[in-house]
Amino acid sequence: MKLLLVETWQARASCRSLGDYLYFAPSSEREHERARRERAAKQICLVCPALLPCRRYALEANEPYGVWGGMSESERRRHRQTDLVPPPTVPPS
Ligand code: SF4
Numbered sequence: 001m002k003l004l005l006v007e008t009w010q011a012r013a014s015c016r017s018l019g020d021y022l023y024f025a026p027s028s029e030r031e032h033e034r035a036r037r038e039r040a041a042k043q044i045c046l047v048c049p050a051l052l053p054c055r056r057y058a059l060e061a062n063e064p065y066g067v068w069g070g071m072s073e074s075e076r077r078r079h080r081q082t083d084l085v086p087p088p089t090v091p092p093s
Contacts, residue, residue: 009053014044024066038072045070 010016015023022041025034045051045067055069058076065073 009050009057012048012050013054014048014050015041018044020066022067038067041067042070042072 022037022044025037029037045054048054048070051069053069055071057063058068058071059079062080063076067073068076071079
C-alpha cells in the first residue's frame with residue numbers, strides 16, 4: 001500500500017524547530033532589541049526553502065504579528081498600504 005504524502009511549505013520551514021522568540025516580539029521589547037531580533041530571524045528566512053510560500057501566506061492572511069517570509073510586521077503593513085493605494089488617475093482637463 002502506498003501512502004500519498006502531501007508536503008506543505010510548513011514542513012520545509014527552517015524555523016520549524018526553533019522557538020517563537022526570534023519571530024514574535026515579547027510585550028516589553030525595546031526598539032533596538034526588536035531590530036536585532038528581526039535581523040536574526042530574517043537571516044534564517046533568507047536561506048529557508050519555504051520563503052516564498054510563507055511570505056505569500058502571511059500577505060494573503062494579513063498576519064499582523066511576527067516575521068514571516070523574511071518580512072517584519074511593519075514591512076508587511078507598508079506593503080499592504082502601498083498595495084491599497086489606487087493607481088494614478090488622469091486629472092480632468
Ligand atoms: S521564511 Fe522564515 S518565517 Fe517563513 S518558514 Fe522560513 S524561516 Fe520560517
